[in-house]
Amino acid sequence: xxxxxxxxxxxxxxxxxxxxxxxxxxxxxxxxxxxxxxxxxxxxxxxxxxxxxxxxxxxxxxxxxxxxxxxxxxxxxxxxxxxxxxxxxxxxxxxxxxxxxxxxxxxxxxxxxxxxxxxxxxxxxxxxxxxxxxxxxxxxxxxxxxxxxxxxxxxxxxxxxxxxxxxxxxxxxxxxxxxxxxxxxxxxxxxxxxxxxxxxxxxxxxxxxxxxxxxxxxxxxxxxxxxxxxxxxxxxxxxxxxxxxxxxxxxxxxxxxxxxxxxxxxxxxxxxxxxxxxxxxxxxxxxxxxxxxxxxxxxxxxxxxxxxxxxxxxxxxxxxxxxxxxxxxxxxxxxxxxxxxxxxxxxxxxxxxxxxxxxxxxxxxxxxxxxxxxxxxxxxxxxxxxxxxxxxxxxxxxxxxxxxxxxxxxxxxxxxxxxxxxxxxxxxxxxxxxxxxxxxxxxxxxxxxxxxxxxxxxxxxxxxxxxxxxxxxxxxxxxxxxxxxxxxxxxxxxxxxxxxxxxxxxxxxxxxxxxxxxxxxxxxxxxxxxxxxxxxxxxxxx
Ligand SMILES: Nc1ncnc2c1ncn2[C@@H]1O[C@H](COP(=O)(O)OP(=O)(O)OP(=O)(O)O)[C@@H](O)[C@H]1O
Numbered sequence: 001x002x003x004x005x006x007x008x009x010x011x012x013x014x015x016x017x018x019x020x021x022x023x024x025x026x027x028x029x030x031x032x033x034x035x036x037x038x039x040x041x042x043x044x045x046x047x048x049x050x051x052x053x054x055x056x057x058x059x060x061x062x063x064x065x066x067x068x069x070x071x072x073x074x075x076x077x078x079x080x081x082x083x084x085x086x087x088x089x090x091x092x093x094x095x096x097x098x099x100x101x102x103x104x105x106x107x108x109x110x111x112x113x114x115x116x117x118x119x120x121x122x123x124x125x126x127x128x129x130x131x132x133x134x135x136x137x138x139x140x141x142x143x144x145x146x147x148x149x150x151x152x153x154x155x156x157x158x159x160x161x162x163x164x165x166x167x168x169x170x171x172x173x174x175x176x177x178x179x180x181x182x183x184x185x186x187x188x189x190x191x192x193x194x195x196x197x198x199x200x201x202x203x204x205x206x207x208x209x210x211x212x213x214x215x216x217x218x219x220x221x222x223x224x225x226x227x228x229x230x231x232x233x234x235x236x237x238x239x240x241x242x243x244x245x246x247x248x249x250x251x252x253x254x255x256x257x258x259x260x261x262x263x264x265x266x267x268x269x270x271x272x273x274x275x276x277x278x279x280x281x282x283x284x285x286x287x288x289x290x291x292x293x294x295x296x297x298x299x300x301x302x303x304x305x306x307x308x309x310x311x312x313x314x315x316x317x318x319x320x321x322x323x324x325x326x327x328x329x330x331x332x333x334x335x336x337x338x339x340x341x342x343x344x345x346x347x348x349x350x351x352x353x354x355x356x357x358x359x360x361x362x363x364x365x366x367x368x369x370x371x372x373x374x375x376x377x378x379x380x381x382x383x384x385x386x387x388x389x390x391x392x393x394x395x396x397x398x399x400x401x402x403x404x405x406x407x408x409x410x411x412x413x414x415x416x417x418x419x420x421x422x423x424x425x426x427x428x429x430x431x432x433x434x435x436x437x438x439x440x441x442x443x444x445x446x447x448x449x450x451x452x453x454x455x456x457x458x459x460x461x462x463x464x465x466x467x468x469x470x471x472x473x474x475x476x477x478x479x480x481x482x483x484x485x486x487x488x489x490x491x492x493x494x495x496x497x498x499x500x501x502x503x504x505x506x507x508x509x510x511x512x513x514x515x516x517x518x519x520x521x522x523x524x525x526x527x528x529x530x531x532x533x534x535x536x537x538x539x540x541x542x
Contacts (some may be wrong), residue, residue, distance in 0.1 A: 004087040006179065008080035013213050015072035016131045017412060019157035022065040022276075023139040029058040030273050031146060036265035040390050075208040081116075096395075098375045099308055102335075106189025111302050118177065123295035126288045133281030133288070147267045147274075148257075154250065159313040162285055168234045170293035173228065179293045181222040181301060187217045197455040201334065205443065234286070239286035247275055249521035253510030258397075309504050312377075315394045321511070323386045323483040325349040325372070331380030332367060340366050341440055345381070347531065351481075354505050356524065357515040359533035364514045369486050372513060376397050405488040409467040416444060420473045437503040438473035439496050440466075464491035466468060472500060476507070476538055483507075485514040498523060 032055045039048045092100075092108055115182050137155070144151035181189065192203065194210050201210055250271075258268045330345040339365045349355055360366050370376050371383060374390060385391040390398070411419050420431060431451070435441055443466050447453040459467050466489050475483055483504070489497035504512055505526045514527075 001087060001303055004083045005080060008083055010078060011072070011076040012127065012131070013081045015069070015076040015128065016135065018065065018069045018131045018137050019070045022062065022069050023135045025058055025062060025065060027139040027143050027277070028053065029062065031143060031270060032058065032275070034270045036266075037269065038264050041265060044452060046485065048513075076128060077120075077124060080404045081120060085112075086120070088116075088262050088302070089501070094308070095306070096308050096310055097373075098370075099310065100373070103305075103468065104185075106192050107185040107305055110188035111183075111305065112183060113188065114517040115181055115302055118181065118373070119295060119298060121296075122177075122291040123289075126292040126295065127156045127239055129284050129288045130192065130292060133284040136281040137278050137285075140279075140281075143270055143274035143277065147271050149220050149262055151163060151250075151271075154246070158246060158278070158282060159241070159454060162239060162282060163233065163289065164238055165242075166286070166289035166293065170290045173231055173235075173290050173293045174297045176224060176228050176231065178297050180221065180228065181298060183221050183224055187221055190214070190217055215439070231245075234441055235290055236283075237288055240283070241288070243279065243282055249508055250275060268511070269355060274333040282400045287518050287533075295504055312391065314394045316388045316390065318385065318393045318396060318397045318401065321351060321386065325390075325482075325511075326384040327381070328384065328525040329381035330371065330378045330383060332364075332371060332376065333379050334376075335377055337508070342371075342533070343380075349511060350528070352509060352511055354512045354526065355514065356516065356519075356530045357513060358519065358525040358532060363534045365533050366486055369484055369513070369515055372484055373402065373404060373480075402476035402484055403478040405475050405483070405485040406466075407487050407490065409459070411455050411467060411470065413454070413456055413458070415449075416447065416470065419455055419470055420451075422474060422478070424477075434473040436474040437476055437500070438469045439492075440469045442474055443469070443473065460531040465493065468492055469496075471501070473502075476504075480510065481538060482511045485512065485516070487516060488514070489516060494520075502526075 004412055032051060035536075036048055036055065039051070048270070090113070137159070141155040143153060144155070191212065194214070194270060201207060254263065254268060254271045257263045258265075263271070325348070327345045327347045330342065330344040333340050345368075357365050357368060367376075371378060374395060377391050385393060385398075417431070420434065435444060444450055455462055455470075462470070468488060472488060475485075485504075489501065492500065501514075501520065501523045504514075505523060
């Protein structure tokens with residue numbers, strides 16, 4: 001992520017260069033204006049006339065420079081935000097399916113909202129604000145030094161003390177920011193869960209329980225925010241005390257110099273202006289530096305959540321499926337559960353074969369499919385595909401060879417066409433063939449805009465059976481070599497299920513592995529084999 005942030009470095013530099021130009025020119029114009037005051041007090045009209053034009057020119061240039069500063073600053077902010085968001089999504093979709101499913105994906109939502117907001121405020125804008133603050137501070141320091149060079153030492157003193165306070169206070173702040181981010185993860189997951197279970201909450205009158213839980217979680221987060229704000233106010237108060245003390249000291253000094261005639265009236269105002277320019281950025285620095293130091297931990301937390309704990313290197317490229325899939329002494333148990341789910345599986349699935357997988361509930365049929373989908377690897381034995389260990393086959397190649405029809409159907413909020421083609425270029429004829437084979441023709445003909453009708457909110461306006469058929473059409477169109485089906489007919493009426501099953505069994509050039517408890521006598525015989533999975537106790541093949 002740091003690399004992505006660094007990519008926006010040139011934009012930051014550009015924005016700060018414009019700020020430097022603006023602050024420098026502004027300081028020169030101020031210095032010249034106050035020089036005019038001294039000339040006026042001396043009555044040197046000729047010198048005043050000579051100074052007027054450059055002064056006016058400088059003042060005019062300040063206007064476009066001010067606009068450029070705002071534009072370049074916003075551009076930097078946009079660039080860096082887009083960079084890290086792009087990086088994040090790329091990384092999230094680089095996660096292994098199994099690892100992603102195992103985690104609570106609320107943490108990703110929380111990262112994309114809460115953590116990114118914190119990063120934007122504390123780091124992205126923090127760096128920019130600190131950079132501008134330093135520039136403005138230096139401009140103020142230059143103004144002071146034009147009157148008395150010793151002011152430079154005073155300025156450095158202020159910076160050193162400010163940095164020290166920021167470093168000391170950042171440690172407890174870091175811890176609290178991290179804890180608040182963790183709380184946000186839980187909070188976001190909770191909100192996601194409660195909103196998706198909205199109808200259950202209403203039907204079972206769980207509103208009070210939800211309100212109470214919500215209140216408690218919000219309370220914890222607010223408390224953490226309160227602790228952070230309280231710490232920041234202590235930090236700011238101590239920085240302010242030091243700053244105000246220093247500035248009052250300076251004011252006394254310059255007051256004395258003015259009274260004793262060591263500086264002119266213009267010089268006095270130059271120093272006041274310089275202090276003014278230094279004061280605001282110093283308060284900005286005091287606020288932003290400690291926050292800036294907390295960003296590292298947040299980035300680490302985000303990066304850690306993006307890592308795949310399974311870093312097994314897949315080396316085999318497999319562009320086609322030519323022969324067979326072989327299970328040899330395959331056994332499996334889930335990572336978090338030592339219970340053996342599958343044991344000693346030995347079977348061969350031939351190219352273009354049609355296989356029906358049956359067995360009791362909880363017997364391990366979906367787990368068997370998960371192995372075939374490469375979501376998990378066997379904990380014992382080996383699955384070979386065309387002679388290669390499936391574990392070594394690159395996921396992106398293998399996923400290109402298989403199509404899945406799962407129990408949980410996901411539909412995009414888009415047209416029926418895009419939901420079927422999954423945004424790939426397809427011939428109209430192929431689409432129509434898939435629609436017919438999946439029994440969707442009647443449904444699509446009845447839609448107001450046919451294939452271009454929009455499906456809303458993961459298929460709110462589509463029935464369970466229609467959803468299944470859309471996903472079946474999707475799989476038929478994908479031209480996959482292996483079709484893996486998990487209770488694909490569960491929400492279809494018998495007649496339609498039988499029809500679609502017949503179509504699928506008649507498909508040439510595709511291997512079908514169908515886990516189903518919906519069995520028809522006439523179609524059952526069309527399978528090349530029926531595999532019975534009954535947990536670890538037995539596995540029957542044929
Ligand atoms: N992610 C998981 N972590 C731990 N155990 C799991 C996980 N998924 C499934 N199991 C367990 O594995 C066993 C087999 O589950 P699986 O879903 O493979 O069975 P199934 O035959 O497909 O069942 P059903 O027909 O009811 O869908 C069950 O005892 C289940 O509790």
